[in-house]
Amino acid sequence: MLLQIATVVVVVAVSAVVFLLVGVQQLRDEAENAAVNIARTIAADPEVRTSVAAYSADPGTPDAVALRSGSLQSYAQDITARTGTLFVVITDDHGIRLAHPDPGLLGQQVSTDYREVLGGREVVTWERGTLGVSARAKVPIYPPGAAPTGPAIGEVSVGFEPASVFDDLPTLLLAVTGVAALGVAVGVGAALLLRRTWERMTLGLQPEDLVRLLQTQSAVLDGVGDGVVAVDPNGIVRVCNRTAAELLGLTGAADGPLGRPLDALGLPPLVVDAVRNGTARDGVVVAGNVLYVDSRPATQGGRAIGDVLIVRDRTALVALTERLESVRTMTGALRVQRHEFANRLHVASGLLGADRTEEARAFLAEQLARGPVDFPVEHLDLLTDAVLQAVVGAKAIEAGERGVSLSVAPDSLLWQRVADPEDVAAVLGNLMDNAITAAAAGQEPRTVVVGCYGDGTALVLTVADSGAGIAPDDPFGADPGRADSDRIHGWGIGLRLSRELARRRGGDLWIIDRGGVGGGGDDDPAPPAHPHSADGGLGGAVFGARLEGVLDDDDLHRESS
Structure with missing residues (x-):
């Protein structure tokens, strides 16, 4: 001033x-x-x-x-x-x-x-x-x-x-002095008005304060691991650090998100609603990431100056949870096998303790002929890999508890060993969980059929259920930000992470058949990766998945030779 x-x-x-x-x-x-x-x-x-x-x-x-x-x-x-x-x-x-x-x-x-x-x-x-x-x-x-x-x-x-x-000089001097004084007064008044306007715009911060604030902001925004997005009261994005741009998929914009309305960035409705309502949302899927978003109002001197959106990446955590769930499933399968094997030992021990030697010998011979503990899964022997057998068997036991029978498609063909059991168990377990939930909510007979096929080193999976199918107006993948679009088939974190895992493996996850009324059409442009079908006329939805490079290549060469 x-x-x-x-x-x-x-x-x-x-x-x-x-x-x-x-x-x-x-x-x-x-x-x-x-x-x-x-x-x-x-x-x-x-x-x-x-x-x-x-x-x-x-x-x-x-x-x-x-x-x-x-x-x-x-x-x-x-x-x-x-x-x-x-x-x-x-x-x-x-x-x-x-x-x-x-x-x-x-x-x-x-x-x-x-x-x-x-x-x-x-x-x-x-x-x-x-x-x-x-x-x-x-x-x-x-x-x-x-x-x-x-x-x-x-x-x-x-x-x-x-x-x-110079008789007129005093008059001229007085006029010039008056005009000059008026000009100075107008200039001082304009300077004071500009100063007040500038202080109101900068919230009372002086230029040196703005410099320090900019330096501090750059250090903080680039130093934290969370994404930060600041929106002014008009909904215009004023601050967006690199982490937020990467998590929200805004790095490909030509001019970036700064200076653009939040509604025009193509973000999922859950993110926009969180900013508008000042709420927190978990499990928001954006650009293949599972995010936690939290919006808080920002104030300065008791005056609202906008909103701040905090974005945290939970993709790795949720993926780890899915993998732990698959481990839990396999652990449950082993627990069932141990329990069943202990029961058989008790039977043999009881027969021997009662001096019924011939009956004990016949019982042990029968167990030796039957081999390992059987899971209640039809055609499970078509799956030669122990991991797949354990996962499918454990899910079959859980499905039986809910009144759903789980079987392997009779045209399944898989000779190789699974080289990456975590991703396979996560994708297959998720598909079976959704199918069992859909079948349990449907009418009798409640059935789930799983197909497993080897295509080189790629594993092709198909899962069909006898549920009500998928509504045509609620397609998988239509709204990447919705976490609970279909409560039966579990649109959101589970299936979306499974699709992300499959895509990271060079494959994909898609709907082969919606099933139900109006079903029967493909939802994904990618066709089924194997001519065999896991749907034995169940009437429900059919999902397909392809995971590249998860089967052991050595097994394939030995089988070919």
């Missing part, structure tokens, strides 16, 4: 000085022009020209006494009285004063140079004479009837004293 006021004062002062100089010069020019015009009028008067011609023709010096009472003296005094000039002086061709305000100087030569004027030139200047400094004009007098060319016979000198020239 001080700099602005100083600038205004300097500009106004310089302008005032320049205007005063221009005004003084204008007054000088007006006085000089007036002197020239009066001198020209006198020099052109016929009587003046005749009288001066007569004195110039006389070789002697005019008599001073006669000049005091002469016509030229009387004429000059009359002109001086009427025009307010300092003096009117008339001379002959020798510079002798024929008319002068001081009668005592008549008949004497003028004190200033007159030869240039006698040469036929008009001279306008400020000079010091016997009457002091004056603005004077000297005009040549030509003979009567002669053209204003050639040698002159005398001169007329008219002068104005400085006091009369």
Whole structure:
């Protein structure tokens, strides 16, 4: 503000000085022009020209006494009285004063140079004479009837004293001072208004505070692991750090999210609603990431200045949870096997303890022929991998507890060993969980069929259920931000993470058949990866998944040989 006021004062002062100089010069020019015009009028008067011609023709010096009472003296005094000039002086061709305000100087030569004027030139200047400094004009007098060319016979000198020239200077000075004061007052008022406006816009922060705030903001936003998005009261994004842009999939925008409305960034409705309502949402799926978003209002001095959205990545945590769930499933399968095996040992021990040796021998022979503990899964022997058998068997036990029978598709074909059991168990377990939930909510018979196929090192999975199918207006993948679109099939974290795991493996997860009323069409542009179908006319939804590079390549080479 001080700099602005100083600038205004300097500009106004310089302008005032320049205007005063221009005004003084204008007054000088007006006085000089007036002197020239009066001198020209006198020099052109016929009587003046005749009288001066007569004195110039006389070789002697005019008599001073006669000049005091002469016509030229009387004429000059009359002109001086009427025009307010300092003096009117008339001379002959020798510079002798024929008319002068001081009668005592008549008949004497003028004190200033007159030869240039006698040469036929008009001279306008400020000079010091016997009457002091004056603005004077000297005009040549030509003979009567002669053209204003050639040698002159005398001169007329008219002068104005400085006091009369600058009579209007006080008024001009007062006007300039008043205007300058008004300009300074307007400049100071504008500076104060601008200062108040700037403080209101910056919330009272000074420029050095803004610099420190920017440095601190950059350090904090780039140093934290969470994503931060700041939105002003109009819904415009003002701050978005690199982490938030990556998690929300905004790094591909040409101009970035800054300066754009939050609604125009293509974010899921859950994120936009969280900002509008100031709430927290968990399990929001954006750009393949499972996010936790929390919106808080931001205030400054008790005034709302927008909202701050905190974004945390929970993808790794949820993926780890899914993998732990698959481990829990396999652990449950082992627990069932251990329990069943312990029961068989108790039977054998009881028979031996009762001296029923033949029956114990027959029982152990039967168990040896049957092999490991059987899971209640039809065609489970088509799955040669122990991991798949354990996962499917454990899910079959859980499904049986809910009144759902789980079986393996009779056309399943898988010879290789699973090389990455975690991802396979996570994807297959999730698909079976959703299918069991859908079948349990449907009508009898409640059935789930799982198909497993080897395609090189890729594993192809199909899971069909006897549930009600998937509504046509609620497609999988239509809204990547919804976490509970279909409570039966579990749109959201589980299936979406399974799809993400499959895509990271170079495959995908899609709907082969919606089932139910209006079902039967593909929802994903990718076709089923294997010609066999796991849907034995169950009427429910059919999901398919393909995971690349999860089967052991060595097993494939040995089988081929």
